[in-house]
Amino acid sequence: MHLFTVVFLVALALTTSMRLWLARRHVLHVAARRNAVPAEFVGRISLEAHRKAADYTAAKTRVGASETLVSVVVLLGFTLGGGLELITEAWGRILHPGGYPHGIALIATVVLVSGLVELPFNLYRTFVIETRFGFNRMSLKLFLMDLAKLIAIGALVGLPFVFCILWLMEKMGEFWWLYVWLAWAAFNVVVLVAYPTLIAPLFNKFSPLENGDLRSRIEALLAKCGFRSRGLFVMDNSRRSSHGNAYFTGFGAAKRIVLFDTLISRLAPPEVEAVLAHELGHFSRRHVWKRMMLLFAASLALLWTLGWLIDQDWFYASLGVRSPSTAVALLLFIMVTPLFTFFVQPLASLYSRVHEFEADAYAARHADAQSLAQALVKLYRDNASTLTPDPLHSAFYDSHPPAVLRIARLEAQQH
Numbered sequence: 001m002h003l004f005t006v007v008f009l010v011a012l013a014l015t016t017s018m019r020l021w022l023a024r025r026h027v028l029h030v031a032a033r034r035n036a037v038p039a040e041f042v043g044r045i046s047l048e049a050h051r052k053a054a055d056y057t058a059a060k061t062r063v064g065a066s067e068t069l070v071s072v073v074v075l076l077g078f079t080l081g082g083g084l085e086l087i088t089e090a091w092g093r094i095l096h097p098g099g100y101p102h103g104i105a106l107i108a109t110v111v112l113v114s115g116l117v118e119l120p121f122n123l124y125r126t127f128v129i130e131t132r133f134g135f136n137r138m139s140l141k142l143f144l145m146d147l148a149k150l151i152a153i154g155a156l157v158g159l160p161f162v163f164c165i166l167w168l169m170e171k172m173g174e175f176w177w178l179y180v181w182l183a184w185a186a187f188n189v190v191v192l193v194a195y196p197t198l199i200a201p202l203f204n205k206f207s208p209l210e211n212g213d214l215r216s217r218i219e220a221l222l223a224k225c226g227f228r229s230r231g232l233f234v235m236d237n238s239r240r241s242s243h244g245n246a247y248f249t250g251f252g253a254a255k256r257i258v259l260f261d262t263l264i265s266r267l268a269p270p271e272v273e274a275v276l277a278h279e280l281g282h283f284s285r286r287h288v289w290k291r292m293m294l295l296f297a298a299s300l301a302l303l304w305t306l307g308w309l310i311d312q313d314w315f316y317a318s319l320g321v322r323s324p325s326t327a328v329a330l331l332l333f334i335m336v337t338p339l340f341t342f343f344v345q346p347l348a349s350l351y352s353r354v355h356e357f358e359a360d361a362y363a364a365r366h367a368d369a370q371s372l373a374q375a376l377v378k379l380y381r382d383n384a385s386t387l388t389p390d391p392l393h394s395a396f397y398d399s400h401p402p403a404v405l406r407i408a409r410l411e412a413q414q415h
């Protein structure tokens with residue numbers, strides 16, 4: 001057995017058991033606190049809502065754990081089980097092995113198979129869990145239409161991009177990874193610019209926010225923060241789900257502010273204003289840029305690693321592949337990397353939570369901290385987010401600080 005086969009199996013066993021252990025801790029922690037609303041929230045969140053959040057959290061965590069187990073089987077099937085080798089050989093009967101069409105067909109097949117494996121989980125999440133807890137508003141028809149659009153966009157945008165990457169990998173000599181990195185970075189920036197005006201409207205309607213109390217409040221807030229945007233839009237999220245949110249898209253001159261209709265219908269205007277002030281905080285502290293720069297730096301390091309691995313025979317042999325090719329190297333790398341980057345997850349989550357606190361502090365300065373605290377309580381209640389996450393699970397995965405901490409800080413910051 002190759003040394004790297006052992007490394008791969010050990011990493012797979014470690015990440016899987018860690019994921020399952022965290023999920024189990026989380027479910028048990030939440031269940032043990034199911035029958036009492038935390039002291040800070042008594043009178044603000046009912047016992048019934050608190051129990052619903054506990055059950056919703058448990059249901060989502062359980063399905064996540066099953067998906068983890070299935071993904072282990074799929075990963076082993078593709079690699080040591082000989083799946084990649086099998087697909088390579090099958091396409092090799094029709095297309096010239098090692099050519100671009102062969103490489104693209106191989107990658108597309110793997111993406112499709114992985115998507116098919118995920119599909120039942122997505123169906124279960126939407127039509128069983130979200131429906132049971134009263135969040136789903138999507139018909140099967142809309143689900144399938146979304147899926148068809150995603151596949152069409154994937155084919156239209158993804159296939160030419162894959163071709164471009166494979167071409168760079170083969171034609172650019174020793175430093176191909178640098179060119180692939182530049183292409184990858186450019187692709188990300190283009191998607192960021194094109195998303196609000198070209199992609200998002202395929203899935204949702206965006207209408208300008210109507211004149212009224214809310215609009216004048218938001219305009220006053222934007223003027224106070226010195227923020228110029230290309231429009232204030234309401235998105236019809238209620239077609240799919242009753243979860244509420246607000247976000248910014250695009251950058252530079254193409255910036256847009258998007259409020260979910262489900263958010264506006266539930267929060268009072270001062271609360272929406274405070275939520276938006278939080279989003280402006282992310283913008284003013286350049287969180288999106290910081291995160292993107294970090295991501296670009298990490299992908300450069302990863303591509304450099306692939307530049308070395310691609311020439312090592314053991315990399316293919318130790319992962320069940322007998323016929324190396326550029327496409328197979330790329331696939332193996334994409335499949336195996338998460339096993340090693342998993343342990344960086346707590347740092348990424350911590351970084352994100354620091355940003356959330358910064359955005360909250362900004363909102364407390366430019367809007368009303370008490371309104372943001374109230375909005376958060378409502379959002380936690382209406383989205384059935386648990387108030388009592390397992391601390392270790394939360395430290396590992398959560399992009400947002402636990403509700404108790406966030407609200408305590410906001411209430412200390414109000415003036």
Ligand SMILES: [Zn+2]
Binds near residue numbers: 278279359
């Ligand atoms: Zn935030």
